[in-house]
Amino acid sequence: MAAVRAGLPDAELIEDLGATFGLLSDASRLRLLAALLDGEMCVCDLAAACGQSESGVSHALRLLRAHRVVAVRRSGRRAFYRLADAHVRMLLDLALTHHAHATPLGTVPTDGDAR
Amino acid sequence: MAAVRAGLPDAELIEDLGATFGLLSDASRLRLLAALLDGEMCVCDLAAACGQSESGVSHALRLLRAHRVVAVRRSGRRAFYRLADAHVRMLLDLALTHHAHATPLGTVPTDGDAR
DNA sequence: TGCGCATATGAGCAATCGTTCAGGTGTTTC
DNA sequence: GAAACACCTGAACGATTGCTCATATGCGCA
Numbered sequence: 156m157a158a159v160r161a162g163l164p165d166a167e168l169i170e171d172l173g174a175t176f177g178l179l180s181d182a183s184r185l186r187l188l189a190a191l192l193d194g195e196m197c198v199c200d201l202a203a204a205c206g207q208s209e210s211g212v213s214h215a216l217r218l219l220r221a222h223r224v225v226a227v228r229r230s231g232r233r234a235f236y237r238l239a240d241a242h243v244r245m246l247l248d249l250a251l252t253h254h255a256h257a258t259p260l261g262t263v264p265t266d267g268d269a270r
Numbered sequence: 271m272a273a274v275r276a277g278l279p280d281a282e283l284i285e286d287l288g289a290t291f292g293l294l295s296d297a298s299r300l301r302l303l304a305a306l307l308d309g310e311m312c313v314c315d316l317a318a319a320c321g322q323s324e325s326g327v328s329h330a331l332r333l334l335r336a337h338r339v340v341a342v343r344r345s346g347r348r349a350f351y352r353l354a355d356a357h358v359r360m361l362l363d364l365a366l367t368h369h370a371h372a373t374p375l376g377t378v379p380t381d382g383d384a385r
Numbered sequence: 386t387g388c389g390c391a392t393a394t395g396a397g398c399a400a401t402c403g404t405t406c407a408g409g410t411g412t413t414t415c
Numbered sequence: 416g417a418a419a420c421a422c423c424t425g426a427a428c429g430a431t432t433g434c435t436c437a438t439a440t441g442c443g444c445a
Contacts (some may be wrong), residue, residue: 163304164366166297172365174299180282180292181433189278198273198392203274213393213432232442233389242368249364251279252285252359260353286418296388326404328423347412347421389445394439399434409424415417 175243178222179250183207184215188238188247191225195237290358293337294365299330303343303353303362306340310352 164172179185186205190196198216202209216236219225226239238244275333281286288373294300300318305311330346331351341354353359 162308163301163319168366168369169297169300172369173295173300175365176291176300177295178297182281182288182434185284185291187276187289189284190274191275193274199390204278208435209392210394210436213391215432218395229392234392242365245368246361246365250290250357250361253281253299253360254283254287258339270324298403314420323405324422325406325424328421329403332423344422349422387440389444390416391418391442392440393425394437396435396437398434399432400434402427402430405428407424408428410422412422413418413420415419 174222178219178224179243179246181215183211184219187212188219188224189251191236191238192244192247192251194226195235197233197235201236217220227257234257276289289337290361291337293334293371294358294361296330298326299334302327302330303334303358304366306351306353307359307362307366310343310350312348312350314348 179188183205186207187201190201190204196204198212199209201207201216202212205212207215216225220227220236224237224238224240224243228235228237275322277278278284295360298320302316305316305319311319311384316322316331317327317370320327322330331340335342339353339358340351341353342351362377
């Protein structure tokens with residue numbers, strides 16, 4: 156039991172991981188990242204493709220940028236974003252390919268299993 | 271560009287994925303799941319190992335249970351939880367092994383990149 | 386120089402989340 | 416039976432989140 160405690164990842168790693176997963180926990184951001192999976196895009200195209208306001212997209216990208224998940228390339232008045240974090244790309248790829256059939260879900264359950 | 275839009279995963283999958291990542295976005299839950307990675311444990315041991323209140327652990331497990339990420343086995347007055355979702359286990363494994371060195375971080379940045 | 390477009394930002398607000406506290410149920414032990 | 420234990424639950428609260436609206440900045444073009 157103390158062995159389990161010793162085997163647990165240390166606090167910083169956990170926090171860090173949680174933050175990363177947190178970035179992936181929002182549907183809007185997920186859509187943006189999915190769109191960026193196969194190449195860079197500018198803000199307005201991202202907004203159009205993902206059906207979100209440009210302001211919203213900008214805010215989301217700012218957050219992702221702050222965590223180095225995406226990176227910018229500016230050209231004229233455009234800003235082209237790309238996926239910059241290999242780790243996140245891997246998680247995303249794995250999640251997207253490997254999901255599909257799993258997790259029936261549908262309704263967010265009030266409980267799920269009776270007790 | 272319309273091609274990109276077409277290539278995007280459909281809404282339900284995105285929501286679903288976001289929900290899954292959301293479950294992994296909290297340090298407390300992450301610790302619990304990490305502890306469960308190598309076998310089942312009862313609530314009080316989990317609480318002790320992860321340094322959380324039993325009530326808090328119970329709430330967290332309830333949520334995870336509702337999403338079928340963990341499952342219970344009851345024995346006497348104990349409740350033993352185990353990881354029940356292969357997909358989550360994979361994400362977790364990958365994230366824990368593959369992290370370690372990456373993401374310098376430290377301070378949650380106010381921005382991160384200068385503009 | 387002045388206008389329009391692409392993007393960035395700040396403030397503000399409603400909604401969601403995580404935690405704690407105060408009981409509540411079922412089980413074992415005496 | 417009563418007391419101790421392991422767990423569960425609901426309510427309440429403060430904190431965090433994601434959005435929208437309004438305004439700024441920077442670039443290109445006429």
